[in-house]
Amino acid sequence: MRQNFISLVSHEMRTPLVAAMQYLELMGGNIVGALNTEQTRIVNRMKSRLSDLLALIDRWLELARIEDHQVTDDFETFDFSPVVKEALEIIKPLADEKKIKIRDMSGDDVKLNGDRNMIKEIIVNLVSNGIKYNREGGEVTVQKKQESGFIVIDISDTGFGIPEEELGRIGKEFYRVKREGLAVGFGLGLAIVKKILDIHNGRLEIKSAVDQGSTFRMYLPISTAVIGKTAAASCNCSRESNKKGG
CATH class of the missing domain: 1.10.287 (Helix Hairpins)
Incomplete structure (x- = not known):
């Protein structure tokens, strides 16, 4: 149906x-x-x-x-940094139009396990929001770190910010922040982001203050295969060190 x-x-x-x-x-x-x-x-x-x-x-x-799309048939292990670059290339014309500077500070690469196109859609949506709800000449910054088996991606902007009373409603379908003179989007972008993160066992956190900008922080599990290899390598190094020490 x-x-x-x-x-x-x-x-x-x-x-x-x-x-x-x-x-x-x-x-x-x-x-x-x-x-x-x-x-x-x-x-x-x-x-x-x-x-x-x-x-x-x-x-x-x-x-x-x-x-x-609740199944994981399209999941694969892939490098995260190229996905960020592809997403920023897609959104570049919108940034140029508003003279917004995008700073990619995502740093060294890390591998993720998931649907590559969906992860790219998340980046496009969040950076796009940072541009649309920003001042001309503002900035959007993409940063990344690893934390307890997760890759944590911060997308911060120097835009208008979100009133505290509206933060709880962000991400609901067809809801968008009300700001006089600004009528962009239909409130579906963040709903899509949240659905994709749910599929990937991730989550989204939002920090914002009016006229001080916003930070959208998403948590995505690092590929279990990569974590396993890292742990194994660490274990082997310890064994080699013990052998030499003995």
Whole structure:
């Protein structure tokens, strides 16, 4: 039933919206005749609203897909640093547009076990939020450390911050922080992040203060295979040391 409904939304709603966007592109490009200033303004406004609606549908479908993806068939052991670089490359045009500086301080590589594309989606979502809810010329910083079998990733921004009373509602579907003059997103980005972290036995913590920015900290288990190798290597080193000492 659920899968049928998702297919219905994908085809019966998204397909005609894409067609409508294509017609607007033709009109905006003067393919069907020259537009005056007012007509051009109206067409551009329609394109903007249609893009918002398509983005909402895409986000909703992505969330539904992730909720149905409770198996770990796509899990693999992979290097984390290249995933960060790929995610930041995707989001770079948005950062450039707002003159936001992205600082990658994730440091040395570490291996994770999980769905590589989903982990990249997390980075894209969190860094994207740090850009959208930031001041022009601000910064977003990505940092990483290891802690008790987890890789801890901090994504911090110099943005508007989140009121304390709203922190508990962040990450709920269709909820977004209310700020006058700022209407970006549909509140699905963090819901997607939380769903992905649940699948990976991870978690998300948020620290924020109004006009002082926010830090989104996520915990992801380090690959058990890597932990095992590290422990084995440490054990072997100890044995060799004991032999030499004896």
